[in-house]
Amino acid sequence: MNQDNIYDAIIVGARCAGSPTAMLLARKAYRVLLLDRATFPSDIMSGHLIHPSGVALLKRWGLLDKVAASNCPPIRQVKFDFGPASFVGHGPSIDGVSDCYGVRRKYLDKILVDAATEAGAELRDGFSVQEILMDGDRVTGIRGRMKNGQVVTEKARIVIGADGINSLVARSVKAATYNERPSLTGCYYSYWSNFPMECGEVYIRDGRFISTEPTNDGLTQLFVQFPYHEFQEFRKDIEGNFLKTLELTPDLAKLASNAQRQEPFVGTSNNINFFRKAFGNGWALVGDARYHRDPLTAQGITNSFQDAQVLADAIDTAFSGYQPLEVTLAGYELQRDAEVMPIYDLTCQLAALEPLPPFMLQLLNALCNNPTDASQFLGIIGGAVSASAFYAPENIQRILGTAENKRSPILSA
Ligand SMILES: Cc1cc2nc3c(=O)[nH]c(=O)nc-3n(C[C@H](O)[C@H](O)[C@H](O)COP(=O)(O)OP(=O)(O)OC[C@H]3O[C@@H](n4cnc5c(N)ncnc54)[C@H](O)[C@@H]3O)c2cc1C
Incomplete structure (x- = not known):
């Protein structure tokens, strides 16, 4: 086949994982085909909370003004009420951003799709991908049905599955799952x-x-x-x-x-928790196709943005000839696993919806009169603070000790 007919990347799924990936690759002048059976704007079952680490990426990509102009107020504070008491605050800022946004998907996804096409990606909406094409164990392209019913075949150097929890790309390449936990x-x-x-x-x-x-x-x-x-x-x-x-x-x-x-x-009730192998010969996964977790801590959109940034960088490094693709994609998988695993564990723990253990109640109570550490706690879920640093025994002892001293003026004198 003529090299001109081969895309650099075909991306299946054009929402919060697929469109930013397409946008970032197209901004680097790669030839990108972005496919979705949906048309835009359209809604999808989802909450909307984007944490500061996700909002910071929107800012970096030049899209925050559009989100802010979509008639959606910034969320400057979060109230965390665990029953016996509550605290209000926000996590530390990331790249100057401490706001969250709760923008509806019909607006957010349209902003992201438009950003991808403005960067030069070719969008085919109303396009249903039906088959992932293989040459031996190597993924080479897709076959699918266009809006007008025509069935077409397209080829690419890499096919990226941004096609959500039931990813056809993941199923076709038999991407192994790990760290699975049932729907809680x-x-x-x-x-x-x-x-x-x-x-x-x-x-x-x-x-x-x-x-x-x-x-x-x-x-x-x-x-x-x-x-x-x-x-x-x-x-x-x-x-x-x-x-x-x-x-x-x-x-x-x-x-x-x-x-x-x-x-x-x-x-x-389909809130299953799992990771999938993130890459293989000629393919990669991003967003929910790659990693799915209970919506309780509202990580999915933010994680999709983060995946998109790291994956696009990995592909660019390889396609620019600096390192083999399998090396940069392995780096993508390792980096993202390390970044999300602590919050994945916390999410599964909270999603069990069991009574909070005494230690957790003691800690949350201690945060009620301690805005600085409450901000750090909120920053774990918001993506600004490392969970392992926050939960380090000496840090927890310090927080509990501070609370004890506040309760006992004689001791604190
Ligand atoms: C009830 C609920 C509440 C949530 N609340 C939040 C929240 O508050 N904050 C948060 O960050 N996250 C939340 N999430 C998670 C968030 O919705 C997902 O993480 C996010 O949508 C993942 O984006 P994605 O682009 O990977 O996949 P999706 O948004 O699922 O998009 C996948 C796209 O792929 C397309 N597609 C699939 N197969 C094909 C095919 N064969 N051919 C063509 N197109 C295809 C689909 O049409 C779809 O448009 C929630 C999820 C649920 C279910």
């Missing part, structure tokens, strides 16, 4: 108007997790999570069970009673 929760969410909410709020109550955040167009998203085994029971009366869950937090229940739900409930 079920969840439902919807959108309310007349529900004033300036900060993001998170509540842990009686085996339930409740979160709210302001999103676009004056709406607030309310999200509840409950143990996986309750999903069938919950869905028998979604509205009744949702409101009953909100009653665990009287402030939210009161706000809800004066607010109007604007959209149907959306929910799932």
Whole structure:
């Protein structure tokens, strides 16, 4: 085949993992084909919280102004309420960013797709990839159906699966999974108007997790999570069970009673947790296709952005001739595993929705009167603080000791 007909990269999936990957490669002048069976703008089942580390990437990519202009307020503070007490704050800033955003996917994904095409990527939306083409064990391209029904074949130096949890690319190459854990929760969410909410709020109550955040167009998203085994029971009366869950937090229940739900409930029990091998001969995975975790700590969008940046850099280094592709892709896999594994463990721990152990309660209580360390704690989930540094025994002892001294003026004198 004529080399001109071979793309540098074909990316299957054009949302928060695929479009940034396409954009970053196209900005380096690679020839990129971006495919999605969806058309844009369109929504997808998802919460919206982007942590400061994700917002910092939007800023670096020159897209933060567009997100901020999408009629979505920044989230400057997060309230963390674990039952006996609560604290409000924000994590340390990353590249000058400490805000979160709760931008709806129909707006966010359109901004990302447009950024990819503006950078020069060729987008085919309404395009369903049906087959991953192989030459021996090497992936060489895709076959799929265009909007008009025509079936086409396209070839590339690398095919990237940004095609979500049920990735066709991952299934076709039989990407091995590891660190798997079953689905621990079920969840439902919807959108309310007349529900004033300036900060993001998170509540842990009686085996339930409740979160709210302001999103676009004056709406607030309310999200509840409950143990996986309750999903069938919950869905028998979604509205009744949702409101009953909100009653665990009287402030939210009161706000809800004066607010109007604007959209149907959306929910799932498919919150499985796993990693997949990130690369092989002629292929790589990015975003949910590569790594999936319970939505409780809202990592998916931020992680997709981070994956996109590291993967695009790895491909550029190899395609520029500095190192073999399998070496740079192995680096991508290693780096991303090391970066996300601590928060993956924390997410699975929290998603078990079990009563907080006494140590955790003691620690959270200690953070209530300690805005500096509370900020560090929030920074773990926001991506600015290393979990292992925060949980180091000497740091925990210091935090608990500070709390003890505050309670006992004689000791602190
Ligand atoms: C209930 C819920 C709440 C969540 N809340 C949050 C949150 O608050 N914050 C957060 O950061 N994350 C959240 N997440 C996770 C987040 O939604 C995902 O991590 C994120 O969508 C992953 O992006 P992605 O681009 O990898 O995949 P996706 O967004 O799933 O996109 C995959 C794309 O691939 C396309 N595709 C798939 N197969 C094919 C094919 N064969 N041919 C063509 N196109 C194909 C699909 O059409 C789709 O557009 C939540 C998830 C759920 C389920």
